[in-house]
Amino acid sequence: MKYKTTQKFVNTHYEYVIKVGYCKLSCLLSWEDPEAYTVRREGWGADIYGFGNTAIVTGYAPFGNITPDYEMCREYEELARKICHDSSISYEEQRFQIDDLLERFLEEVTA
Numbered sequence: 576m577k578y579k580t581t582q583k584f585v586n587t588h589y590e591y592v593i594k595v596g597y598c599k600l601s602c603l604l605s606w607e608d609p610e611a612y613t614v615r616r617e618g619w620g621a622d623i624y625g626f627g628n629t630a631i632v633t634g635y636a637p638f639g640n641i642t643p644d645y646e647m648c649r650e651y652e653e654l655a656r657k658i659c660h661d662s663s664i665s666y667e668e669q670r671f672q673i674d675d676l677l678e679r680f681l682e683e684v685t686a
Contacts, residue, residue, distance in 0.1 A: 577622070580611040582638050585623055589630040591685045594639030599648045602655035603680060604631065606673050629681055643684045651680045 586592055609622035613636070621634030632639050658664065658672045 577609055577612050580613060580623065582613060585611070585613075585630055585632065586638075586640070589625070589628060591629040591641055592639035593629065593631045593681075593684055594637045594642045595631055595633040595648060596637060597633065597635050600631070600633060600652055600655075600680075602659045603651055603673065603677055604633070605655070605659060606670055607677075626677075626681055629685060631681075641684055647680075647683070651676060 604624060607624050610625045611623040613620040613623070613632075613634075615636050617635075619634065620636035621632050621638070624631040624633070630639075655673055655676055658669055658676070661669070664672070
């Protein structure tokens, strides 16, 4: 279950905070559950996905100390989309491949 948090809390508790716009990594993050969310005056602001000392913040009002370029996000999202829509791959294999792709994304962005 997600908990409500603040930008200050996230920036304090994660070394790397990756800022990604709304739905830019929807397939890459499709197997993950956000651990927290932020709000703004208009309502929901962003979801926070935690991976050790790294967080991906995605939504209408994302924030972070790392902003991957558009091409990198598009490349990884397209690879994830191909895996998600390949009906010849088993559920477990899709999960394994997406997890591997997400790990590569995190390594490249934080390098």
